Amino acid sequence: VKIAIKPKSGSVLTQTTKNDIVTQLAPYNVGSVKPDIVDPETTSILITSAIKFDAKSTTKTADTIKSDIINSISNYNTNTLQQFDSIFRYSKLTGIIDDTDPSILSNITTVKMRKDFTPTLGSSNAYSIYFRNALYNPHSGHNSAGGGILSSTGFKIAGDTINEHFLDDDGQGNVRRYYLVSGVKTYANATQGTIDYDTGSITLSSLAISSISNIRGAASTVIELTVTPASNDIIPVRDQIVEIDISNSSISVTADTFVGGSSEAGIGYSTTSSY
Template sequence: ANQRYVIPNNGVDTSTLRVKIKESDASSTSTEYTLVNNIAGITSTSNIYLIQETTDEKYELLFGDGIFGNKLSTGNIIESSYIVTNGKDGNGASFFEFTGTIVDDQNTVITDFSPNLQVLTKASDGDSIETVESIKNYAPRNYSAQNRAVTANDYEAILPAIYPNIESVSAYGGEELNPPQFGRVFIAAKPRNGLFLANSTKKQLLRSLKNYSVAGIVPEFVNLKYLFVELDSFVYYNTNFVGDIENLKSDIVNAVTQYSKSQELNKFGGRFKYSKVISLIDGVNTAITSNITTVKIRRNLIANVNVFSQYELCYDNEFYYSNPSYNIKSTGFSVSGVVGTVYMADQVVSGSKIGNLFLFQQTNTESIKIISTKFGTVDYEKGEIIINTVNITSTVQADNVIEIEAIPLSNDVLARKELYLQLDVGNSTFSTLEDSISSGANVSGTRFNPKSSYSNGAKVRGALITSTGESLLVGYVNGVPYYGEYHTMADGTLMTGAEHSESSQPISSSPTTSTTSTTSTTPSTSTSSTSSYSSSSGY
């Protein structure tokens, strides 16, 4: 009968598995066998083995049949050693004690030595066994790839196999870009622990991919970018069927939080399904009669502080722009040459699907002061924001972050290419309101006014910071605000530059229209020092 060799423990870390074969129980020597994942190059005498998962989360060892791999004989002894893990429970461990045996070159046990272990980095990357959903996703892809990377789908299947710490991966061909980059495959990956792959890990994976890549195709890693979905939800309830309102609100938040952890969201190619969320909220408690929930999408721009930079943010979801302006909103930040906190917003170009970004300050809840009318551009159809070269000196949010929000045209939000979708419950709002019609307090509905199904009319994102100080605006050059150095001519005319030269331009006290100017529209302070320029995007 065919014998089976099943490892008796579950939770085995197969990367630590070592298998040795002894001719018999009396043998003093053993031969180490090598784990392989395919039979390419295997002969009848190759000392190899394979593993496969069996019942109860255990592994079975498979040996050769004498054609592909050396065949075991009756009486052979199989020795397997491995580490049994606790999965995620082992993450963060920082104290380890040596329990093994130390031997010298002659295999003699050394007894007068006590190792002192110093832990430099806490344990990480531990995880539970692969889920059934993950197996269903990757098994057909791995079979289709056949251990070679030709298409983008092949890379998505192979990478988790060679680096199990990958939680989600997205690969796409350069031909999908504008302009196209033929012969390249771009890869974005989210590790199971942490936000981004380390550069050293990327280099290691690129070396490993050479064993699978075909000639003429160059793989390249790109940083993943987070696309956040936020909700503003007004939940109506019948007062006759609910006791503690705070408990009801807590149950709503917990239900949405649980949904935010689902696999259909937290991945590349993830999709936020609006109908599921509003149904989920309605089903939290029988007292809930309805909910009015609006959706926002957000990207975080990481500012290159004190460096002149241009920024590009791709949301890859079409923007909704019903208003002539303030469809795009940001948190506050500061730029060189302007005193106080500034914000950015959009102005729709009439009859088109694009808009211009403008920079402004809020002097009070009603009044604003325009700082620059040409701060950047918005492509509503592509879901893309480009910010012209600017020197950002600080941000209201921590870690040099500027949060930029938009309203998606569709309430179903997709994560394409290198975008990784996350439902941000912490920045979502959930308000509970009495349904006076259902409760009987106002059966006719004459005093019942439902909340709007559209976004709020605020001009900025987050807390409003008013600016009472004056900016360092000198005047206007070709209709563009000028904040740099200047000098005064004999007739009183202000000119750009600390000293007069052929390149000096007149500065007017009010905006003028010009069709020939190509001057940068970003506020900046003119100095004699060399400035640094870079291009960046958010995460």
């Protein structure tokens, strides 16, 4: 029997603590059934939020309001998410952002999901990554020319010591591997794996990774996969936990420039895309 446990502090238990729990549970084992303590599976949520506020109704600067919003999101992340049965509810998040300060007029917020996997270097292996939430694919071939809805951090493969490789999808269920030549994608394998948009599962086949690229300027032992979900509400399944990666989300706050009550109302006013 596998038991996933999330510690009060930190993200995973030490092996010593896991062994101690198994020992304490031993008297309660039924027959040959023994517990196996495993780490929870974390899905990170990345948000991009463009907030507009009324500068005339507050003495706060945009930076101060941004800091307040980050604190509000952090409280939601800590107090509501990061638990096995806690659903990320999009309307809850956008409401929290709007309610952070009376001067806030609106927010346009988009959501992505990210997971990572640890490859075995120097040998050809298959990998399966499970988002356990449906992925955005409104029609076959969606955004194929733009890389679909999947992106990855970089890595190098056996036999190619020069090019840094990445993954995307073709909108038809195929995961593609490519490298850049003068900023242009060159596909090395158009069927490196599969992506199931209904279940959110990604399978990579026969991938011989020789090294892993740095992520955000730091050495890494994992490869990150980022996808667009079909729904803005994200559900944790079984041993899964969802949490907002605040430090790698994008939050911008600007003063609203709309001028009403005149013949010039709305002219030159720009909005942020919701997609």
